[in-house]
Amino acid sequence: MVNVEKLDINQASEEHFARIHRAALVLTGNPWDADDLAQETFLMFARKADRFEGRSSLYTWLYGILLNLVRRERRSWGVRRDKLRILWDNESQHGKNIPAAETSIEVTEWKRSLWSYVARLPEGQRDALVLRFSEHLAYDEIAEVMGCPLGTVKSRIFHGLASLREMLSREETDLQDVPKHPFEDLTNVI
Amino acid sequence: MSFDAKHNDGAGAAPGDVLLDDGLPGDLAALAQQLSDDAVRLTDSYPADAERLAHNVRRRSFWRDATLLRYGALAASLLMMIGGGLWIAGQFAENSAGGGSVATKPNDTSDESSKTAKENVSDVGVPMRPVLAIDQARTGDPINRLTAEDVLKMTGPQLDAYGDIRAEESETMESISF
Numbered sequence: 125m126v127n128v129e130k131l132d133i134n135q136a137s138e139e140h141f142a143r144i145h146r147a148a149l150v151l152t153g154n155p156w157d158a159d160d161l162a163q164e165t166f167l168m169f170a171r172k173a174d175r176f177e178g179r180s181s182l183y184t185w186l187y188g189i190l191l192n193l194v195r196r197e198r199r200s201w202g203v204r205r206d207k208l209r210i211l212w213d214n215e216s217q218h219g220k221n222i223p224a225a226e227t228s229i230e231v232t233e234w235k236r237s238l239w240s241y242v243a244r245l246p247e248g249q250r251d252a253l254v255l256r257f258s259e260h261l262a263y264d265e266i267a268e269v270m271g272c273p274l275g276t277v278k279s280r281i282f283h284g285l286a287s288l289r290e291m292l293s294r295e296e297t298d299l300q301d302v303p304k305h306p307f308e309d310l311t312n313v314i
Numbered sequence: 315m316s317f318d319a320k321h322n323d324g325a326g327a328a329p330g331d332v333l334l335d336d337g338l339p340g341d342l343a344a345l346a347q348q349l350s351d352d353a354v355r356l357t358d359s360y361p362a363d364a365e366r367l368a369h370n371v372r373r374r375s376f377w378r379d380a381t382l383l384r385y386g387a388l389a390a391s392l393l394m395m396i397g398g399g400l401w402i403a404g405q406f407a408e409n410s411a412g413g414g415s416v417a418t419k420p421n422d423t424s425d426e427s428s429k430t431a432k433e434n435v436s437d438v439g440v441p442m443r444p445v446l447a448i449d450q451a452r453t454g455d456p457i458n459r460l461t462a463e464d465v466l467k468m469t470g471p472q473l474d475a476y477g478d479i480r481a482e483e484s485e486t487m488e489s490i491s492f
Contacts, residue, residue, distance in 0.1 A: 134368070146356075146357045149360055170371070
């Protein structure tokens with residue numbers, strides 16, 4: 125437990141900034157958004173520190189703030205993507221050639237990692253997997269952060285992993301269907 | 315992206331099964347391990363400059379507070395201005411309503427009792443100076459405070475005299491026209 129009276133932003137950021145940043149990085153896939161979200165989390169903390177009652181660990185409380193912010197950001201990303209899509213469609217109709225606005229800015233490293241697949245999972249499963257396998261929180265701590273029963277956390281983690289496995293095996297199958305070389309058969313004949 | 319096939323040898327679990335990490339079937343446990351490794355690799359690739367970011371947080375926190383203060387001061391000033399305006403309007407309305415009968419139409423001659431002293435005086439041609447003097451001596455307020463009756467009471471002889479003249483004039487006119 126943390127002594128609520130002694131909470132201050134310097135101490136909190138020293139102790140917990142790195143882990144909050146890592147979770148943000150894993151969730152968003154790029155360091156710029158991770159920086160913003162991690163900073164925003166601590167700003168929120170600075171503003172609402174008086175609401176922290178000390179019944180849980182400070183870092184679980186911070187994870188809760190981060191997940192809320194990520195959720196909010198994802199919603200706004202969705203809106204932005206829709207607007208860009210409309211813009212793109214309009215421009216295409218006018219025959220203008222503009223760069224693909226939807227091009228992802230996510231970094232290569234993240235795309236190569238399993239976390240890019242986790243990002244496609246439903247929100248509850250995604251958050252549970254991040255808190256468990258990136259942040260290594262205990263199940264009861266995850267339940268506390270997500271505000272749900274312990275059984276739900278276990279279930280989300282299990283089904284999240286199962287969905288991930290399915291996603292990967294589907295992708296593997298799709299890749300196998302594509303010939304390695306367009307003239308592969310011909311070269312064998314020759 | 316391909317998942318290492320050597321891990322896919324674990325026993326499967328029925329859908330709906332709830333398992334702890336230790337009890338995860340082999341393939342899922344391996345996935346979990348790979349997730350963990352990927353998180354470490356990502357963090358190594360893009361380490362957080364915690365000191366710089368924490369500094370940013372403190373700076374932004376300060377400016378956000380300062381902005382809130384600025385907006386607070388602006389809102390307080392606006393409220394004070396609105397309050398002052400309302401108070402002035404209230405005072406004006408009170409002054410206007412406190413003078414008793416006030417004519418709304420300066421040239422309306424249909425209702426004699428509602429006329430102000432000024433209008434009556436204009437109508438009948440009584441000199442303004444005595445009326446002003448009387449009014450100011452009585453109330454200290456502008457001339458509109460006096461009613462027609464007041465003026466009649468105080469300047470009776472002059473008005474009566476003027477009335478007689480008017481009566482004579484109208485008789486003269488009648489006699490001319492016939």
